Amino acid sequence: MAESKDQLVFGYWACRGLGEPSRLTLQYTKTPYTEKTYHFRDAPEYSRDEWLKEKFNLGLDFPNLPYLMDGDLKLTQSKAILYYLGWKFNLLGTNAKEEALIKMLCEQAYDLRVQYGVFCYDQNGDSESERKKFLETNVTEYIKQFDAFLSKNKSKFAVGDKPTVADFQLFDYIDASCSLEGGRTLLDKYTNVKELLQRVHELPELKDYIPNAHAQLPISGKMSKFGGQVDTFSRAYLFDQAQKFIDEFEKSHRPSIPMSARNTSLSRKIFDRIQSNFSDVQSCLTSVTVLLADTYALSGNKLIASNIRTKLSQSSMKKAVGYSWTVISGKIFKFRAHDRSHPCSQEIYVELDRLRNELIEHGYKYDESWIIRPLENGETAQSILSGHSERLAIALNLIQRPTPTRIQIVNNLRICGDCR
Ligand SMILES: N[C@@H](CCC(=O)N[C@@H](CS)C(=O)NCC(=O)O)C(=O)O
Incomplete structure (x- = not known):
């Protein structure tokens, strides 16, 4: 963004770290601001010179990163910055109770983020089994509690029906801790949390920022072990x-x-x-x-x-057949690609045609780049891609009456980009 002398200045490392919830807030509110990005040098010393040579010359009372400068106000401490932005942009609730709940959530998410950070920079961050343990114990415990809070409150966002700074803190810090292997599957179990993250992700004000600048930032600094x-x-x-x-x-x-x-x-x-x-x-x-x-x-x-x-x-190696499983009314159904063994196969394929035509009307085109084997006699990109097992499983769900409100598919295969 072009620099102007009255603009807010936000300083932090070139990563999401403890700075991203404030960046999300600034982006959400479309606030023009100057990003002052600091870089670690390369391994092995990961020198912090770029920051250290400025650290004590910026007029900060408690020099640290992240910092925010708004005119003569010079702030450090990530949560103080977030709460200030929340107050300034009306994202801190509408009464004392809401503000207290927002701050409670922000503090709680911060505790999770700090634990995740300490773990990832520690030697244990290098070990897959330790990461699994950390996810299954520490991260799961936090997410379970966030989920229970959200299910009790039943508001569209974490507190109330409009986004607040708590949503940005939860969005980034939960997403970071679920970047550990298995984290996405863990989130599938906690649908209130998952849906909240999705809602933040889909905010029109963040539609350019999240898939671009946000997605390009590493979660932690480069000396992190994970x-x-x-x-x-x-x-x-x-x-x-x-x-x-x-x-x-x-x-x-x-x-x-x-x-x-x-x-x-x-x-x-x-x-x-x-x-x-x-x-x-x-x-x-x-x-x-x-x-x-x-x-x-x-x-x-x-x-x-x-x-x-x-x-x-x-060779003697056996490649397992790829399947997609889905559960409907307590019964498990299993599909392989181009499967026609289900008694409702005919309806399933009619439903897939209907879906395809509707998608095509909205501009969808088959993405042939996901076809990873040569086409055989009479095959087309459409015939290959539309027979993928996950599509069959989805179509079976969609022909149920009433249509299920949630569809869950489990596979032992890679989902191709076109199916996604
Ligand atoms: N409690 C502080 C922790 C700040 C902190 O640890 N900052 C790290 C990056 S996440 C840093 O590199 N600070 C620069 C420094 O210590 O000089 C906060 O929430 O802002």
Whole structure:
């Protein structure tokens, strides 16, 4: 943003850290402000010079990051900044009780964020089993309590029917702690929390900021042990940033399979690394081989992909069939691609045609880039993509009467980008 002398100045590291809820507030209120971004230098020393040479010259009473300057008011402490912005922009509730609840939620979310931060910078952040433990104990406990609070209050946003600073604090800090592997699945269980995050995500005032500037920021500083940044970058299709992060991470850590390996959003370059770490295709896990083949195919190299698949089928490794499961009225249904075994198959395919036509009317086009094998006789992009098992499971739900209010699908496969 162009700098003006009366503009607010917000200073913080080039990451989400403790600064993002205030940035979300400034973005939501469309406040023109000057972002003063500080960068850590590269590993191994991660020097903080850029900040330290200014730290004591800014007129801050308690020099720290983040800081906010609004005319002669110079503030540090992330929550003091957030509450000030909340007051200034009328995002702190409409009475003393609401304000107290908003602050309680902000403090609670902050406690979670601090625990998550301490964990990720600690050696344990490097261990997948420790991350799992941390998610299952600490993070789960917080999310469970937030969910119970939201279910009791039943308002559209955390406190009341309009967004407040509590929504921005909850949105960013819960999202950060759920960037640990399994965090998204955890959120699926706590629908009040999940829906709140979704509502914030969909705020029209944030529709440019969240998928762009916000998504590009790493969650934590670069010396954090946990590679959640890679995951976040890849989710946002920012492969170059993901690669850069891995390069920097590996200057001081042993090479590892990037977190993004678990996502669909994979770059060929990232996966070349997996191949070099698992150079003997015969001996590595089937799933890694399948993933490797899919990645080559997605990055346009169908020949290498097909060679890997041929090797796989000639080896003793067995590729599990991909299924999507869904539960309707307590009964489990299972679909594989192009499945016609369900007694309502005919209606399922009619429903899929209806959905497809409706989507096409709204501008949808099949994304052929997700087809990762050569087309066979008579096949078209449409016939392949529209037979994906998750679509069949969704269609079965949609032909139920009454239509279920929530559809849950579980798969043992990657969901292709077109189905998403
Ligand atoms: N309680 C403070 C903690 C601030 C803090 O720890 N800031 C870290 C980044 S999250 C920092 O690097 N501060 C700069 C410094 O210590 O010089 C807050 O909530 O703002």
